[in-house]
Amino acid sequence: SRKRRHAVCYRQGPKCSRSCRQGCHPSVNPVSILSLPLPELSKKLRDGSLPPDHVFYAYVGKALQIATETNCITEFLQESESQLRKVKLMERQGLLYGVPVSIKDSIDCQGHDSTLGFIKHLNKPAAEDSVVVQVLKRQGAIPFVKTNVPQSLISYDCKNLIFGQTRNPLLYTRSPGGSSGGEGALVGGGGSILGIGTDVGGSLRFPAAFCGICAIKPTGNRLSKRGVMSGIVGQKAVAAAVGPMAKDVESLALCLRALLCEDMFSLDSTVPPLPFNQEVYSSTEPLRIGYYETDFFTMPSPAMRRAVRETKQLLEEAGHTLVPFELTNVDHVVFNYCVRGMFTDGGRSFVKNFKGELEKGSTALFLWLAKAPHWLKTLLCWISKPFVRSISFYTVDEVWNLHQEIEDFRHQFIAQWNKLNLDVMLCPMLGPAFGIGYPAKLSVAVSYTMLYNALDFPAGVVPVTLVTDEDEEQLKGYRGYYQDWWDRTLPKAFRGGVGMPVAVQCVALPWQEELCLRFMKEVETLSLKKNSFF
Known part of the structure; x- marks a missing residue:
């Protein structure tokens, strides 16, 4: 395809082939673009010293390389090239003007699947962008790829039967973490300068820590979760959150500064209208x-x-x-609040997700426990930690x-x-x-x-x-x-x-x-x- 041909030729810099029609500039070195931290890159894009297409294709090329090495990308968002053309015609406004951004599989992008690693979610494209993606676009960002997750998201590895195992870009024999593992691998490998993921038990923090980058899990409702798919729909005991991942803290701050804007608050009125407080940060x-x-x-x-x-x-x-x-009684918190809170229905909702799926991978133990009869769970809880007892049915x-x-x-x-x-x-x-x-x-x-x-x-x-x-x-x-x-x-x-x-x-x-x-x-x-x- 044209995008793949361009990505490959662009990575070669001055050797860009004549067949490429995207306007490569031989004086712009992709390596120098990829080395810029997000605040500096964003400034150069907004002041016009770096054209958006040069930045975009530098990251497309690098993302292709990292995806080949780690298997972290699930889909290239083809409309990102149209978005790039729109951005070039815009006034250079928006804190993330021209910045390519990667998006976790479970966050809706219009016209694309949010699979959560389930085969049954294939070919069911989202009808509209999630609120966070809408705000990113209004801030001038260009969502360009979706990234891999573990099946069901309830895991801190990154493997499913559709896209396979994602590997750590720093050492391929190690896990990249999860559930935002594709994001961790892509950002950690340099194929994305800013990624958006989710976290319900460490799903932003595990990949960031495992891949040597930074991430923040905000308070659950600081950023909108409209259009963000959940592994266990409806549970409120353990707060999920949407958050950014990047190479450095300043990039996370810039992302939150961009997202915490009037567009976020008007598109989702359940989000408290709290703009980014620069005075506290500085x-x-x-x-x-x-x-x-x-x-x-x-x-x-x-x-x-x-x-x-x-x-x-x-x-x-x-x-x-x-x-x-x-800290005291962390075992009680983990088993009685977290596990019990997420599986209050005895794991019924979790198990239902797997109906018709091949039950393999990192969730096999959860599935087996959730399906176990009550007498067996009672027996098992005598010989193990109370993990088994936590996956039981509870009254209202x-x-x-x-x-x-x-x-x-x-x-x-x-x-x-x-x-x-x-x-x-x-x-x-x-x-x-x-x-x-x-x-x-x-x-x-x-x-x-x-x-x-x-x-x-x-x-x-x-x-x-x-x-x-x-x-x-x-x-x-x-x-x-x-x-x-x-x-x-x-x-x-x-x-x-x-x-x-x-x-x-x-x-x-x-x-x-x-x-x-x-x-x-x-x-x-x-x-x-x-x-x-x-």
Whole structure:
């Protein structure tokens, strides 16, 4: 096709073939375009020093290369070339004017499938763009590809029977994370400068951490979810969110600045009209930061613990105050609020998604448990963690009580936060990237991320270090907190990660995305000063 021929020839720069009719300019080097951070690229597009078509085809070419290597793209949005022509005729307005943007499979783009990895969703194109895609276009952005997800989205790997396994661009034997795994791989590999994904248990944060990039999960309703497909429709116990992924924090801030506009608020009146607060983001006041090294449920890898300790030290040296924060009863939160909250109907809605599908892949265990008779679940819960008991049927009374318990827990957590007079929190983030296949075996390891979906707090990840030989050596002493099958499997998933990135998680109170980003920016700046490899 013309777009593929152009992508290939454009990557060759000055050697662009005569058959290409898209107007390549031999003086513009695609490599230099791809090296620009989003704020700088956006500025050059808006001031006219970079033509939108040069930027577009540079990223089309790079995306093609990364897709070949990692299998991260599900579809090229052909109308993006028409959108490019419209953009070129527009006045250079919009904070994302001319910026190519990648979109997660589950986010509706008019005329394209949102499969969630299910065969039955093929050839059922969306009737209209999701609100977030509409706003991106109004800000001048050009959505150009959709990216891969795990079947049903309820997984932090990235594999389905339609598009296959996506691989980590940094090391092909590792998972890119999920469920926004295609986004993580494409952005992490340099094939997209800005990606939009979703998060209901870590689905933005896992791919970002595993692929060495940044992401933020906003408060659940800060950005519109209209036109965004869910793995479990209707559940409200664990808050889902739409958010951006990019190479650096400044790019995330620019994206939120663009999305939090009148168009977002008018297209979806359920979104609170809270424009981006630049004053909070730009503040340089010292922060009072809570921190913890472990949640006492999933034992951190040596690299995870070191990442928090080193970041804490850097923050203290920069003049911030670090205050220990102790988590309690995380096992209760994971099983009784998160798993029970998502599978309150005994997993019936989840199982129904798979009707007529080949039941394979990372969700096989969930499906088996959800279909198990009550007596078997009761027996299994005696010999394992209460994961099995959590996938049971509940009465309406029990569901209401659960929602009340989650609300009470949220207020208790905030009270503990306020008692310590905290601004933000520094937390571990699962890492390094697991070997392919391990996320399906280790669903309980979502504890570090899913906590903040249950609380509905904004949470972002920033890469701060790389796994060392010493981290790998210390992994030999990993035992876990329960010495059960999961704890015996976790070190196997971590093993072999020398040189892979490890991130920390940065958290703020609800609706304080700007403060969360400001904290992330501080962590990123200090880490870059210390480490030359980022």
